[in-house]
Amino acid sequence: MPHSGINVLFEGHNLVRLLGGLWTTVWIAALALVLGLSLGALLGALRTLKNPVLRLGLRLYLEFFRIVPTVVLLFLAYYLVPELFHVDSLPGSWMAVIAFGLWVAAEFSDIVRGALLSVPVHQRESGLALGMNRWQLFRYVLLPQALKLELPATINLATRVIKTTSLLMLISVMDVINIGQQIIEANNTTYRTGVFWVYGVIFIFYFVVDYPLSRWAQRLAAQQKV
């Protein structure tokens, strides 16, 4: 019976499995973001201090994660960490959370640093003149204003992280791409055009997750120009 191949999506539990893969993608990205944004905020704040050793160390950390391709980071985490630290009980998805988290922390530290430095010096002095110490100045003056400045860039970083999770199949994590690949291979003979439908659905999944974030970032950035 001739058909377009769309039925590949409704064979067995294929659609449910794809949705499950999407969930894996989303939770790994979400955890990596939680870990990375917290660590990155701290590192970014530390990078505004004048200590030269600290600055150099954190700068090297940033450059390392920026220069080394994400896929290499994933392999390093997946193959080297268990070897080096003699842990093999951690599944690949957790290794991915760690690798992505450290990458996000590096990128976010740069965003935070830039935002903190762009809070006008008058704001800093106003805070000091009210008797704030360094921590209070950071907590009540710099951080709230920096958060607002850095929000669009942060959301863009989040969309990048979600997209980059497509590399997870390389370390055998059952993310949405990997599951899609399995479905395509299993149905290759019966649905020769299945690949189109499976990747079409995956395309829509990524779009549905990323597009609202991207619009949100655009709106915030436009508001800040006013």
Added chain:
Amino acid sequence: METEILKVTHLNKFYGARQVLFDVNFTLHQGEVLTLLGPSGSGKSTLLRTLNGLEAFQAGTLTFNGQPVVADEAHWQKLRQKIGMVFQSYDLFPNLTVLENITLAPVKIQGRSAATVQAEALALLERVGLSAYAKAYPRELSGGQKQRIAIVRALALHPELMLFDEVTASLDPEMVRGVLEIIKQLSQEAAMTMIIVTHEMNFAAQIADRVLFLADGKIVEDTPGQQFFAQPQTQRAQEFLDSMDF
């Protein structure tokens, strides 16, 4: 007027090798209004900023309320709660409402009760005619309104000394008077001790108990207010007053 609030002795300040304040000496008594006058670049603002630790000094001593000032960050933090400062750039915190701007430091830094501080802030806002704006954000206010609130914000900490650094210099002319009125009230009704850097000669003439006239980082004249404007003692000050069309 006899209690000494601030005593400055042999204060010298350098930016690198360049000296910007030369052997500054003066004493300020409770309730006194001291005005720093002088041409641009004479060191007025630098001197004022030195008095609350925003600028470091390299030699000399400051005595506040009879206690020598230990010029490190921790001591300055405590002192700055007693020495309020208002700047030329009216920098309220943009992410906080007017009321939050005022109550932030008394509650979070001085640890006073939020309810008391809030009531007091509202009363202060009432006094400067801005109680309707308690819930507004800074971006909704004019420059003059922001500057009045910056003054209230500093007062909410119960300072013993107020420093005003050219607070009307970046305001539109029609906004200037309202701000100056508040400073005048503060002097007359609350007998607040203050040091004012200003280019508003009429205002200075009305409010100054004493004038320090600075030129090139040195105090050229230390004269009672009335006398300074009527009959300055130095040629340099006379020229300055002439140049300001006073």
